[in-house]
Amino acid sequence: MNYSRIFAALVFCFIVGDVLSQQNLKENFTPLKSEGVLPEIFTQNIRNVIKADITDLNKSKEKDKMIKTVYLTEANYEIEKIVKSGNTLINDEITKYLNKLKDIVLSNNAELKAKLNIFTLKSTVVNAYSYDKGYIFFDVGLIAQAESEAQLAYILCHEISHYTKRHNIQGYVKNRQLEKEVYEGKSTDDIIIEKCQYSKENESEADMEGFKLFEGTNYNFIQAQKAFDVLQYAHLPFELIEFKKSFLETENLKLPAGYFLKEVSSIRNNGSDDDTKSTHPNTVKRKAAIEDLIKARANEGRVNNIAGEELFKYIRDLARFECCRLYLKNRDYPNALYAAYILREKYPDNKYLTQVISKCLYAITLYKKGDLRYGSDSYLENGISSYDKVESFPQQIYHLIEKMPENEWTIVSLNYTYRAHKKFESDSLLSRLSDSLFGLIGRTNWGIVDFVRTNRKEVKTEPVKDTTSPKSKTELIANLQKENNFKNYDTAYYKDAFVDLFMTDKEFARKFPTSGPTVSSSSGFSDYKPRSYSTSKKAMKKGNRYKEMEKVSKVITLEPFYVIINTNEKISESVEADEKQEILINTINTCAGKQNFELVTLDPGLITATDVSKMNDYSVINDWIYERFDAYENSKSSVPILGTDEIRDITKKYGTTHILKTGIGYVKGKKKYTVFYAAIYDMRTNKMVYLKQEVFKGKPNKDLINAKMYQLFYELKNG
Amino acid sequence: MKRIFFYFLFLVFASSVVAQIGPGYLGKRFMLGYGFHFSPAILGSNGSEGSIIGRGPHSLGGDPAFNSTHDGFLEFAFKNRTSVGLSCRYYNSTFDNSTSVYGYTFTPNGQQYILSGEPGGFYQIKGLNYALYFKFYNKRYVAPWGRYFLLGPVVNTYRSFYDPGIMKLETTDGSGGAKIRIDNFGAQGELYARGDLLFGWGRNRMIGNRVTIDYGVNFQLVALGFILWDAIGESPFDIFSEVQTTNYNYIEKTSKRRVREVNKLNVFVKVGVLLF
Numbered sequence: 001m002n003y004s005r006i007f008a009a010l011v012f013c014f015i016v017g018d019v020l021s022q023q024n025l026k027e028n029f030t031p032l033k034s035e036g037v038l039p040e041i042f043t044q045n046i047r048n049v050i051k052a053d054i055t056d057l058n059k060s061k062e063k064d065k066m067i068k069t070v071y072l073t074e075a076n077y078e079i080e081k082i083v084k085s086g087n088t089l090i091n092d093e094i095t096k097y098l099n100k101l102k103d104i105v106l107s108n109n110a111e112l113k114a115k116l117n118i119f120t121l122k123s124t125v126v127n128a129y130s131y132d133k134g135y136i137f138f139d140v141g142l143i144a145q146a147e148s149e150a151q152l153a154y155i156l157c158h159e160i161s162h163y164t165k166r167h168n169i170q171g172y173v174k175n176r177q178l179e180k181e182v183y184e185g186k187s188t189d190d191i192i193i194e195k196c197q198y199s200k201e202n203e204s205e206a207d208m209e210g211f212k213l214f215e216g217t218n219y220n221f222i223q224a225q226k227a228f229d230v231l232q233y234a235h236l237p238f239e240l241i242e243f244k245k246s247f248l249e250t251e252n253l254k255l256p257a258g259y260f261l262k263e264v265s266s267i268r269n270n271g272s273d274d275d276t277k278s279t280h281p282n283t284v285k286r287k288a289a290i291e292d293l294i295k296a297r298a299n300e301g302r303v304n305n306i307a308g309e310e311l312f313k314y315i316r317d318l319a320r321f322e323c324c325r326l327y328l329k330n331r332d333y334p335n336a337l338y339a340a341y342i343l344r345e346k347y348p349d350n351k352y353l354t355q356v357i358s359k360c361l362y363a364i365t366l367y368k369k370g371d372l373r374y375g376s377d378s379y380l381e382n383g384i385s386s387y388d389k390v391e392s393f394p395q396q397i398y399h400l401i402e403k404m405p406e407n408e409w410t411i412v413s414l415n416y417t418y419r420a421h422k423k424f425e426s427d428s429l430l431s432r433l434s435d436s437l438f439g440l441i442g443r444t445n446w447g448i449v450d451f452v453r454t455n456r457k458e459v460k461t462e463p464v465k466d467t468t469s470p471k472s473k474t475e476l477i478a479n480l481q482k483e484n485n486f487k488n489y490d491t492a493y494y495k496d497a498f499v500d501l502f503m504t505d506k507e508f509a510r511k512f513p514t515s516g517p518t519v520s521s522s523s524g525f526s527d528y529k530p531r532s533y534s535t536s537k538k539a540m541k542k543g544n545r546y547k548e549m550e551k552v553s554k555v556i557t558l559e560p561f562y563v564i565i566n567t568n569e570k571i572s573e574s575v576e577a578d579e580k581q582e583i584l585i586n587t588i589n590t591c592a593g594k595q596n597f598e599l600v601t602l603d604p605g606l607i608t609a610t611d612v613s614k615m616n617d618y619s620v621i622n623d624w625i626y627e628r629f630d631a632y633e634n635s636k637s638s639v640p641i642l643g644t645d646e647i648r649d650i651t652k653k654y655g656t657t658h659i660l661k662t663g664i665g666y667v668k669g670k671k672k673y674t675v676f677y678a679a680i681y682d683m684r685t686n687k688m689v690y691l692k693q694e695v696f697k698g699k700p701n702k703d704l705i706n707a708k709m710y711q712l713f714y715e716l717k718n719g
Numbered sequence: 720m721k722r723i724f725f726y727f728l729f730l731v732f733a734s735s736v737v738a739q740i741g742p743g744y745l746g747k748r749f750m751l752g753y754g755f756h757f758s759p760a761i762l763g764s765n766g767s768e769g770s771i772i773g774r775g776p777h778s779l780g781g782d783p784a785f786n787s788t789h790d791g792f793l794e795f796a797f798k799n800r801t802s803v804g805l806s807c808r809y810y811n812s813t814f815d816n817s818t819s820v821y822g823y824t825f826t827p828n829g830q831q832y833i834l835s836g837e838p839g840g841f842y843q844i845k846g847l848n849y850a851l852y853f854k855f856y857n858k859r860y861v862a863p864w865g866r867y868f869l870l871g872p873v874v875n876t877y878r879s880f881y882d883p884g885i886m887k888l889e890t891t892d893g894s895g896g897a898k899i900r901i902d903n904f905g906a907q908g909e910l911y912a913r914g915d916l917l918f919g920w921g922r923n924r925m926i927g928n929r930v931t932i933d934y935g936v937n938f939q940l941v942a943l944g945f946i947l948w949d950a951i952g953e954s955p956f957d958i959f960s961e962v963q964t965t966n967y968n969y970i971e972k973t974s975k976r977r978v979r980e981v982n983k984l985n986v987f988v989k990v991g992v993l994l995f
Contacts, residue, residue, distance in 0.1 A: 594746050676859075694859040703925035707744055707864040711799070714742030 022093070022314060029321040029352035031646065032122065032140075033616045036091035038609045039117060041083050041135075047578060050076050064173050071172040077574045079135050082121070084559075084604035086619035088137070089120040090612070094322075097315045098138055100307050101153050105160070105217055116160065122619075124326045124335075126234035130159040132168040140326065143319035144238045145230050148304040149312040150223030158210035165209060167202040174198050192277060199279040207286055211293050220302040221294045225287050232271050232283040236392060237335065238320055239342045243396040247341065248412050250419070253497035255412070259403045261387075264395040317343070324356045329623050329643030331374065331630045333360040333367070334384055334401060338394045351427065354420045358433050359642040361413035365440060366640060368406035373632040380630075407444045411494040413437050418501065418508060429645060435511065442513035451498050451512070550689075551719040554598035554656040555680060558621060559605055560584050561663030573668070581605075584664060584705060591709040595717055600654045620646045621659055621683075628686060639686050647683050657684040662712065664700050674700040676708045680716065690716065741799035744864045744993060745928055748797070752931070752991025754790035756808065758984055786812065786981045790989065794854070796862035802854040804871075813841045814977045822888040822901035822966045832890075832899045838966075840885030842904070844974055846877035848982065850917050863931065863993070869919040873939060876912045877978055879905075879970045888966065904966050911974065915939040915982065923991075933989040942983035945976075 023030060053072040057065060082088060089095050098118045106113040115134045124141040136159045138152075146152045162168065178191050178198075214224055245260050275282040305312050320343055327336035337360040340353045347353060366372035367384065374380045387398035404412070414437040421430040501508040562581035564573035585603070592599040602618040624644040631639040641647065651657045658680050665675035673695055680690035692712065696704060740748070792806035822834040852871025856862045883902035890899050921935020964972055 591745065696859065701924075703744075703864055706925070706928070707861045710745050711742045711861045714746075 023318065025314075025317055025321065025347050025350060028350060029318075031325050032089055032092045032094065032120075032318065032322050034088075034090040034092055034612050034619075036612060038090060038607070038612055038615060041080065041117070042604065042607060042615070043609050046076055046080050047575060050575070064177075067173050067176045068169060070176075071169050073574055075131055075133065075168065075172075077578070079131055079133060082137065083119065083135070086604070086615070086622035087122045089122060090615075092120065093318055094120045094138075094140070094143060094315055097307070097311065098152070098156070101149065101156055104306050105153055105156055105213060108216060112160070112164070116163070118156075122322065122326060122623075124323050124330065124332075126231065128155050128159050130162045130168070132163065132166050134163055136160070136163070140319045140322045141234075142230075143316060144323045145234060146312075146316060147226060147230065148220075148223050149307055149309070150219035150304045151227040151230060152312075153217060153219050153306075154210060154214050154224040154227045157213040158206050160213060161206040161209035162202070165202070165205060167206065171199060171202060196275075196277050196279055200275065200281045203280045204286070204289065207289060208293070211290060215297070218302055218306060220304050221297060221299045223304055225290045225294060228283045228287045228290070233267070236267065237338050237342065237394055238323070240393050241342055241345065243338065243341060243393050248416060250415060250497070250500075252499045253412070253415050254493060255404075256493060259400050260396055261399050264393055265388075265391050267391050317346070321352065324353070325643055327643075328356060328359060329627045331363070331372075331378060331380060331627065331643075333363045334390075334394065334397045336360050337364075338397055351424050354424065355427070355429055355433075355645075358413075358417040358420050358430055361409075361416055362433050362437060363640065363642055364401055365406070365409045365413045365437065368401070368409050369440065369443070372640065375630055375632045378630040407446070408494050410437060410440050410444065411497050414441060415497050422505070438511045438513065446495075446513075448502075448509070448512050448514050451495055451502065552656075552658050552680065552689075552716040554600070554654075555658040555660040555716065556600045556602055556621065556650075556654050556656060557588065557660040557662070558618065558625075559603040560588060561665075561677075563663070563665045565665070565667045567667060567669030580664070580666075580700075587702075587705050587709050588662070591706070592713050594710070595713050597713045597717055598656075600656065617650055617653070620644060620650055624683060625659070625661065625681070628681060641686050651683050657682050658689070659683060662709075664705065666700050668699075671697075672699050673697060674704060676700075676704070678708075678712050741796050741801070741862055743796045744861065744925060744931075747929070747993035747995055748795055748863070749994045750792075750794040750796075750863055750931060750991040751994055752792055752794075752933075752989050754792060754806070754808075754933070754987050754989030756788040756790060756937070756985035756987040758786045758981075758986065760784040760786055760980070786810070786985070788848075788981065788985065790987070792989065792991070794863060794991070798862065800856040800858075800860065800862055802856070802862045802867075804850075804852050804854060804869075806848075806850045806852065808846075808848040808850070810844075810846045810981055812844045812846070812977060812981055814844060814973055815841045816886060816973075818964065818969070818973055820888070820964050820966055820969045824899065824901045824903070824966075832901075834888045834890055834899065834901055836888055838886050838888055838904070838969070840882065840887075842879055842881035842886055842970060842974075844877050844879055844977055846875060846978060846981065848873055848875045850874075852917055852919075854921075863923055863991075864925055866922045867920070869917065869921065869937065871917050873915045873917040873982075874912060875915060875939075875978055875982060876910060877974065878908045878910050879974050880907055881970070901966050904970050905968075909970070911971065911978075913941075913975070913978065915941045919987075921987070929993045931989075931991040931993060933991060934987065936984070936986055938984040939979075939982045942979035945979050946983065 050073050053076065054069050057068055057072060062068065095118065098120065102113060102116060102118055106116075116136060117134055118136045118138065120143070121137050121139050123139040124144075125139045126141045126145050128136065128138045128142055130136040136156070138155075142155070143152065146155075175195050175198075178194050181191060182188060211224060214221075245255055245257070249255055271282060271287075272284040273282050275285070280286075320339065324336050324339045324343065327333070327339060336356055340356040340360070344350070344353050344357070363372060364384075374383055384401055385398060387395050387402050390398045401409075414434065417430065417437055418434045421427070421434045424430055498508065498512070502512075560581065562577050562584050564577045564580075566573050585601075585606070589599065589601075591597075602614055602621065604615060604618055607614050624641060624647045627641050627643050628639055660678065660680050662678040665677065667673040667675070674697075676692065676694045676696070678690070678692045679688055681687070682689050692708075694708070788808045788810040790806050790808045792804055794802050794804035796802045816838040819835060819837055822832075822836075822838075824832050824834070850871055850873035852869050852873075854862065854867040854869045856865050856867040860866055881904055883904075886904060887900055887902040889901075917937060917939055919935055919937030921933055921937070923931050923933045925931055962968070
């Protein structure tokens with residue numbers, strides 16, 4: 001038997017298998033999902049883990065056992081919360097890749113390797129962090145920004161050093177000790193500075209120790225230094241390319257130059273910013289420290305990629321695609337648009353990117369029309385930023401959003417989306433998006449008649465005479481240039497946008513509103529309805545907004561929450577809350593069971609190691625809820641959900657369009673209050689169809705929970 | 720009583736059909752139970768200073784006294800926050816005779832004597848109150864659990880009994896030396912009935928999934944309205960009605976006051992069982 005041939009065949013199969021399992025990003029992208037068997041942390045009883053940790057602590061000769069006991073409780077719950085949040089990816093391509101890097105970095109330390117668990121977090125934040133328990137989390141945003149495999153490897157080394165040096169628990173103990181000093185007359189400001197100082201020392205130590213670990217590999221030292229550049233410019237998109245005007249233009253739709261900036265703003269160098277109140281040293285200091293280490297070492301023969309450059313780029317592109325989805329989920333449409341624009345340069349025929357761009361244009365149209373308002377909990381609560389607060393090329397997008405009137409946005413959006421729909425005709429999402437945009441055109445004063453002419457109309461505007469005080473020569477020149485720019489505008493430029501479509505596309509002509517303004521009752525996208533202010537406040541106060549609820553006999557229920565807030569003392573209530581949560585889950589099941597109410601429980605606390613698909617479904621629903629809550633809903637309009645397309649599959653899979661989010665909040669203190677919360681969302685219409693938020697004096701007794709939970713299912717079942 | 724019970728059942732089923740039935744407590748809506756109502760005897764029902772009697776110690780001896788009532792009830796949660804209930808409250812009380820009365824009697828020879836004074840001893844009152852009430856649970860609560868306000872008509876019925884050997888007016892005829900005794904205070908076990916309006920507040924808590932503990936305060940509106948009038952006490956001659964209190968209407972007039980005292984304001988504790 002020829003072993004070498006068998007070995008070669010196996011290696012070939014392995015490589016081909018790896019390549020075949022990769023996504024074909026040239027055509028499409030499928031959002032990242034967890035795969036395989038879930039790790040122990042998903043199935044273990046957290047209370048037993050805490051108990052064991054505290055027992056070990058008590059056996060040891062460590063100091064500050066009291067504080068460390070609290071830390072162990074809090075940290076374990078925090079890790080569990082992160083892992084089971086639905087944002088953690090397990091055994092997906094990126095996590096597997098990160099584990100491959102772990103194998104490279106710790107190739108000589110099997111013991112440490114076995115202790116570490118690396119996960120990817122679905123977040124656009126550019127960060128990585130570790131816990132003393134050996135859990136290291138990498139944000140997708142960080143992978144999207146990395147320039148090489150070596151940079152990621154160095155960041156991993158840095159995080160491993162935090163773990164080996166036990167910085168997390170030490171930092172916690174130090175912070176608690178410093179907080180006590182407020183009673184000794186120290187100002188809060190001084191305490192913050194001292195906390196930051198201690199944290200910075202730990203970060204510097206992790207930089208140094210991480211470098212020692214990094215040195216043991218064959219990675220290029222320079223990349224360790226460059227990793228700090230990635231962190232420094234984390235606020236910028238993962239690449240900077242010019243946003244071209246032609247991107248949104250077609251043969252008959254040429255956008256006025258005035259909507260675009262002649263020059264975008266420069267990038268501010270924040271590397272040497274004051275870091276007194278920062279938990280990390282500024283990047284100039286960190287880079288300098290690494291530079292000293294590099295100088296003393298030979299860097300010849302070291303490489304940027306060990307696992308492979310192609311693989312790194314593929315993984316990074318996956319992360320970048322995922323960022324597009326996450327930006328959509330966060331309703332950060334300008335960033336999503338720019339991210340998709342960047343990726344489109346490399347993948348011009350990718351359907352997913354076309355969908356992302358269409359969604360962004362549609363969402364911005366709604367935003368400009370006032371039909372999409374950011375909720376108070378959203379990180380964009382003040383709406384889309386002004387262009388002057390944005391740096392570099394993305395500034396063009398913000399400028400365009402700000403300057404282009406809403407109806408023109410509608411035209412531009414429809415122009416792009418309809419053509420995208422024609423390109424991917426079988427795609428129902430693009431079809432629904434363009435239908436919705438037809439509905440929005442119906443709300444303008446324009447009808448089909450306004451768009452069927454073929455001659456471009458030249459509109460000449462008289463220069464505005466300046467009546468203010470005489471200006472300097474340069475100011476006058478600048479003014480003249482401005483006037484000329486505006487004079488060149490054809491204010492009706494957009495009316496030629498659809499000429500070719502009217503001539504050749506019957507579907508377009510049929511769908512285009514004959515005359516405006518009309519309000520489409522069924523816009524076809526997410527059952528979106530235009531906003532109306534006709535609902536009386538009185539009716540809203542009475543709670544009539546949910547009276548129209550239909551009977552519901554089946555819901556998907558997510559992990560119910562049980563939160564205890566102690567206003568008296570800063571003590572951990574996590575264990576009690578965890579125990580009470582278990583009772584609450586039983587009560588919910590009992591109350592639903594007694595009424596033969598079908599309950600599909602998607603609770604990460606109750607899943608088994610093989611329930612990875614349930615975990616993925618939970619993640620999709622959580623994303624949907626996040627996006628749903630990020631925008632404000634009024635009584636008539638529903639909130640468009642653009643970042644979670646898979647929700648349709650979930651509703652089909654579980655046979656219901658309703659999800660239930662419920663729980664108990666208990667405020668402990670001089671006065672005790674209990675808050676009962678239950679909300680039902682319809683994933684088909686994106687509307688909240690049921691809401692109960694009630695406050696009771698006193699603690700949450702069993703009878704309160706029984707009565708309210710039973711009532712909840714009774715009302716759902718009976719309408 | 721039977722008739723009332725059937726009316727109640729009819730009401731329960733009619734309301735179940737007509738109205739949208741509420742969820743009850745874990746699906747249970749029908750409750751059967753026992754309650755104990757009591758109130759401190761603050762104002763004397765017999766007009767003597769602070770003296771009142773309950774079923775317990777005789778207050779004239781200076782011991783604290785309480786009015787106490789036993790209650791059997793049925794309740795049905797027929798809407799989300801509304802229950803209908805039927806209760807039958809029983810009490811056994813006495814009235815210390817300390818109100819002056821004009822006693823009329825005739826000797827066998829036809830001579831009429833009029834005596835004035837307080838009859839000796841006391842008479843007994845046994846009462847049954849029938850109430851049909853509605854409990855309106857506060858917002859956020861679900862019948863039959865939580866805080867509520869109750870309202871409903873009540874019929875207070877009672878019978879009086881006296882012992883002629885103890886409850887009497889006696890004197891000696893000045894001329895003949897014969898003993899003149901008035902011990903006829905009307906028929907034994909005479910039935911009286913008065914209507915009133917029952918109000919109250921309370922809270923129903925659950926023990927386990929079936930047993931309820933209900934506690935609170937209730938009062939009868941008309942009885943409460945007479946609080947000052949009853950404090951002043953009964954006069955032998957009613958200046959408003961211009962009716963003289965005689966041995967024939969003594970019990971009728973004085974018992975009203977005693978019954979009001981028992982019913983006007985009570986604290987209660989009830990134990991119920993949720994049947995279905």
